[in-house]
């Protein structure tokens with residue numbers, strides 16, 4: 195059953211590439227049956243080479259390896275890298291390659307980040323196989339060992355067989371997958387569920403987030419690299435803050451891969467600050483992580499919670515409802531708040547006209563982009 199809460203999951207929060215990359219490579223190196231990897235971004239470079247080496251070496255050991263890449267996000271993966279994967283025996287497919295289709299079809303991207311090993315362990319987060327994740331961007335991931343791994347695997351399997359997925363050679367016939375294995379349920383594990391979304395057609399992540407924001411009683415802390423929230427989310431954040439909930443946003447500072455998106459989101463700062471929402475801009479690097487903590491509920495994964503992601507993309511997040519895990523996420527937020535600059539409401543109200551002009555221009559662009567169909 196889709197989106198079912200399942201008990202018995204062991205989860206480990208892995209902040210920063212220095213923790214999650216070794217954990218993933220280690221899991222792949224210990225695989226015995228199959229490895230499933232689904233990514234939005236993969237571009238030739240140092241990290242992609244490490245990923246290809248790890249997958250190729252597993253395939254050469256006899257492990258069945260399946261790599262599903264978004265047809266747009268993987269355009270920077272050079273032919274020689276694709277050939278290296280295929281010649282090592284890695285099954286490579288692309289989701290919805292850009293083509294002479296409708297604009298809506300070309301805009302619909304697979305933005306999910308999934309690694310499954312032997313049906314027993316899964317990873318998700320905001321990661322991709324591009325060099326920015328090695329150092330330049332701050333990212334987090336989650337390692338899951340337990341019954342919800344089957345739901346991650348089911349998402350992968352469904353998309354692998356989708357009519358929009360093609361073999362890298364262009365052949366539309368899907369490459370066959372091995373029988374699904376099942377994970378162990380742990381008595382000391384936590385309650386979790388996998389939530390997915392398919393653009394405007396299917397919006398479970400959005401509905402779950404809105405419900406939790408509305409129900410939060412003590413705190414609502416949200417981290418996203420692309421803060422361009424829907425009207426419905428802004429209204430809920432403002433209402434929660436006015437009702438005394440501790441509402442905080444952890445957002446990128448000036449280090450940003452798409453500064454225009456940051457300006458477009460900053461046009462909402464004043465109303466949020468006025469309602470009592472606290473806004474922290476992360477300083478050390480570009481923070482690309484996506485996670486939210488509402489009381490003791492956590493949602494973490496691919497979804498940026500911005501209206502573009504919610505409208506067009508295939509997304510998937512892991513939700514965890516557990517006080518112990520919530521305190522790990524709280525500690526992570528607190529470390530990141532300490533590395534941020536809090537936006538001062540009075541200083542923001544007096545910001546220069548140049549800044550206001552950028553917010554207006556990128557706000558107009560954002561409004562036009564959202565009218566695309």
Ligand SMILES: O=P(O)(O)OC[C@H](O)CO
Pocket residue numbers: 234235305320322451498
């Ligand atoms: O779409 P994300 O959140 O995986 O981030 C990728 C960036 O948009 C690439 O510029």
